[in-house]
Amino acid sequence: MLREAVARLRDGRWLAVVAALAVLAGAIAIAGRIASGQAADNLRDTALAALPLAAGTLTGEIEKQRLVPLVLARDDAVRGALRRAGKMQEAALNDKLKAIAGDASASAIYVIDTAGIAISASNAGEPTSFVGIDYNFRHYFQEAMAKGAASQYGLGTISGRPGLY
Known part of the structure; x- marks a missing residue:
């Protein structure tokens, strides 16, 4: 072998x-x-x-979300709530914000007074409600007060979720 x-x-x-x-x-x-x-x-x-x-879709979504504050700034209910800023939990405005958030596919929409306090929110009544939360430390709030408008991408203080503010 x-x-x-x-x-x-x-x-x-x-x-x-x-x-x-x-x-x-x-x-x-x-x-x-x-x-x-x-x-x-x-x-x-x-x-x-x-x-x-994908870039066009993202740009369109961002532009849609940027229109929400412009529309709300002209809304009589929002203007009235800001004039009565000491009173929080305006139920009718909270409901309106919730409906707008749903229509705009936004996770939350809230109104902040000139002191930085959220006076109304689409998530009012929920455990993570923004109503009563002080946002005056946020860059977008400070810039908006100084320049009239601002936006910021960041992590939510209450939600912990990233988003456009």
Whole structure:
């Protein structure tokens, strides 16, 4: 048996089989790398094609949310609540804010008086209600008081959720 194995090695057939297997393994490895590169290129191209749509959608949503304070600033119920800022929990305004938040797909909408206190909110009556919370330390409040308008992306003080404020 040993003589047969030695004879096979001598006639080169075994060597040819090993060489062929090595070439095949190399070809498979190269094909795998090429396929992997093509898949990465395709994924990148797909992502780059989707990026403008995603950016447009995000921009549209941000612009929609930025309109909410502009509309509320002209609302008689909001103006009245701000004139009576000492009284919190204005039920009718809370209900209105809740409806607007639902229509605008906003997690919460609240009205802050000039001292920085939330006097009305769409989440009034909930355990995480913003009514009565002091927001005068928030950058967006300070900037709005100084410049008339402001926005900030940050973590909510009460909710702990990221959002546009």
